[in-house]
Amino acid sequence: MGILWIVSSGPGSTQQLTPAAMKAIALADVIIGNAFYLDMLEQLLKNKQVIRSAMGKEVDRAREACRLAKDHTVAMVSGGDAGVYGMASIVLEMVEREFPSQEVIMLPGVTAATAAASRLGSPISGDHVTLSLSDLLTPWEIIEKRLGLAAQMGTPIALYNPKSRGRPLNLAKALKIMLTCRDPETPVGIVKNVFREGEETHITTLRELAENDDIVDMHSILIIGGEESRIWKEDEDVKGIITPRGYHRKYVY
Amino acid sequence: MGILWIVSSGPGSTQQLTPAAMKAIALADVIIGNAFYLDMLEQLLKNKQVIRSAMGKEVDRAREACRLAKDHTVAMVSGGDAGVYGMASIVLEMVEREFPSQEVIMLPGVTAATAAASRLGSPISGDHVTLSLSDLLTPWEIIEKRLGLAAQMGTPIALYNPKSRGRPLNLAKALKIMLTCRDPETPVGIVKNVFREGEETHITTLRELAENDDIVDMHSILIIGGEESRIWKEDEDVKGIITPRGYHRKYVY
Numbered sequence: 488m489g490i491l492w493i494v495s496s497g498p499g500s501t502q503q504l505t506p507a508a509m510k511a512i513a514l515a516d517v518i519i520g521n522a523f524y525l526d527m528l529e530q531l532l533k534n535k536q537v538i539r540s541a542m543g544k545e546v547d548r549a550r551e552a553c554r555l556a557k558d559h560t561v562a563m564v565s566g567g568d569a570g571v572y573g574m575a576s577i578v579l580e581m582v583e584r585e586f587p588s589q590e591v592i593m594l595p596g597v598t599a600a601t602a603a604a605s606r607l608g609s610p611i612s613g614d615h616v617t618l619s620l621s622d623l624l625t626p627w628e629i630i631e632k633r634l635g636l637a638a639q640m641g642t643p644i645a646l647y648n649p650k651s652r653g654r655p656l657n658l659a660k661a662l663k664i665m666l667t668c669r670d671p672e673t674p675v676g677i678v679k680n681v682f683r684e685g686e687e688t689h690i691t692t693l694r695e696l697a698e699n700d701d702i703v704d705m706h707s708i709l710i711i712g713g714e715e716s717r718i719w720k721e722d723e724d725v726k727g728i729i730t731p732r733g734y735h736r737k738y739v740y
Numbered sequence: 741m742g743i744l745w746i747v748s749s750g751p752g753s754t755q756q757l758t759p760a761a762m763k764a765i766a767l768a769d770v771i772i773g774n775a776f777y778l779d780m781l782e783q784l785l786k787n788k789q790v791i792r793s794a795m796g797k798e799v800d801r802a803r804e805a806c807r808l809a810k811d812h813t814v815a816m817v818s819g820g821d822a823g824v825y826g827m828a829s830i831v832l833e834m835v836e837r838e839f840p841s842q843e844v845i846m847l848p849g850v851t852a853a854t855a856a857a858s859r860l861g862s863p864i865s866g867d868h869v870t871l872s873l874s875d876l877l878t879p880w881e882i883i884e885k886r887l888g889l890a891a892q893m894g895t896p897i898a899l900y901n902p903k904s905r906g907r908p909l910n911l912a913k914a915l916k917i918m919l920t921c922r923d924p925e926t927p928v929g930i931v932k933n934v935f936r937e938g939e940e941t942h943i944t945t946l947r948e949l950a951e952n953d954d955i956v957d958m959h960s961i962l963i964i965g966g967e968e969s970r971i972w973k974e975d976e977d978v979k980g981i982i983t984p985r986g987y988h989r990k991y992v993y
Contacts, residue, residue: 495854495858497758498848500760501759502758502759502760502763503758503759503760503848504758504759505750505755505756505757505758505850506754506755506756506757506759507753507755507756510755545987546987546991546993550993568850568854568857568858569858569862570854570857570858570862570863570864570865571854571857571864571865571866571868572865572866572985575858575861575862575865576862576865576866576982576983576984576985577984577985577987578862579861579862579972579980579982580982580984580987580988581993583972583982587974587975588974593858593859593861593862594858595751595756595850595854595855595857595858596850596854597758597821597848597849597850598851598854601748601821601823601824601848601849601851602848604821604823604824604848605748605821605822605823605828605846605847605848606846608828608832608846609822609823609828609829609831609832609846610823611823611824612823612824612825612828612829613824613825613829613872613877613878614869614870614871614872614878614883614886615824615869615870616867616868616869616870616890616893617867617868617869617870618867619866619867623986623990624866624985624986624987624989624990625866625867625986626989629894630867632893633867633893633894633895636889636890636892636893637869637889637893639889640869640885640886640889640890641882641886642886719832719836721840721841722840727832729829729832729833729836730829731829731830731833732825732829732830732877733876733877733878734798734799734830734833734877735833736877736879737876737877738799740799740803740833740834
């Protein structure tokens with residue numbers, strides 16, 4: 488019996504991939520993953536059997552990885568952290584149902600939300616909510632309910648999958664919900680292609696983004712500030728977003 | 741003028757530290773951080789000026805890092821991801837107020853929640869809430885409000901700082917709030933010292949943990965399952981927690 492590694496490959500560049508993840512890829516005979524993420528790891532894939540799968544094929548990919556792991560060392564590569572909108576859950580569902588004695592080892596990685604946050608200053612800093620606006624696997628009513636409660640929490644919110652061809656209006660609906668109980672001047676950070684070619688960051692406000700969200704695409708992560716978040720400036724130059732942790736409540740500095 | 745790197749050192753082991761973080765530590769003349777995290781990176785600190793600071797000294801540490809960065813290359817090391825309950829926000833507050841033209845570069849890392857999740861199966865998988873039960877910097881009433889809303893969201897919840905000597909009862913109060921609207925049989929995963937010496941994982945339920953939470957200490961991360969989370973078993977053997985992503989709503993498999 489082989490081993491099935493579920494390897495989190497981080498936001499893109501191999502500079503953000505952990506040594507443990509690299510080692511698992513090096514030890515594996517077979518590498519399987521979404522072509523988009525595998526292409527960024529090209530230098531690690533030489534002399535390997537590589538199975539490039541496509542978006543939307545996650546169930547088949549999970550089953551194939553389990554089948555191969557019966558007699559191979561398999562690395563299932565998943566972008567960001569595999570346990571957050573990644574392949575970990577569907578692979579374990581397969582193991583649970585069809586491959587119960589398969590050995591599986593999970594390796595964590597840098598998830599897109601904290602990668603994006605690092606490019607924006609410190610917009611998250613502490614308590615926060617992580618939501619996806621994709622209604623492919625979660626009914627939209629549930630997403631709306633979660634958005635409403637998250638808005639009331641007053642914490643920063645990291646939004647994955649803010650927009651895609653199939654659902655161009657979800658972001659506008661989400662921003663409308665936010666504006667029912669958040670200050671329109673709440674800072675919002677947008678990072679496109681974080682740690683990948685073509686990386687872009689933008690800092691705006693809920694109000695401005697609700698007027699025009701053309702800047703957001705399917706490769707973007709959004710961070711909506713919390714009630715205490717502010718735009719960080721040097722003179723008139725916008726440098727990022729700061730959400731204070733609360734030291735000002737305890738110390739004079 | 742020097743550079744100030746804010747380096748996320750991940751959950752502990754250098755096997756979970758990114759190459760970008762390692763490179764920043766290698767380039768720095770001065771390394772400053774909480775002794776607990778620096779001690780785990782000992783092999784990277786040879787021939788460096790190392791400033792070991794203590795818990796509770798974050799404001800002083802941030803100011804000292806900024807002062808040193810005027811004419812040194814400084815790496816401020818912060819455990820997990822520096823942008824999540826780490827040093828990023830207080831360092832940037834200092835830069836904003838007192839050192840406005842200081843160059844700062846942030847490097848993300850593996851945050852404790854996803855590190856812990858990887859040891860428990862796939863308990864987070866998608867939408868989730870991240871909260872800390874420490875009321876040192878956030879008033880307890882705000883934490884309670886957030887817990888109540890998070891419980892209603894029905895998503896998994898990652899709890900940082902679930903217990904400490906100074907606030908041994910916060911966890912019991914938090915579990916009581918959870919039980920007002922979550923099934924008592926909701927799975928709960930506990931990871932102590934994730935990716936560090938003495939790592940332990942435990943899988944229990946809200947009901948059991950509310951009866952006795954002695955197992956939780958200040959080095960633990962808790963993951964409370966969502967409405968769809970289940971305990972993953974092989975026969976009677978508990979293997980982890982699975983929160984399905986929702987493929988079962990779209991596909992037959």
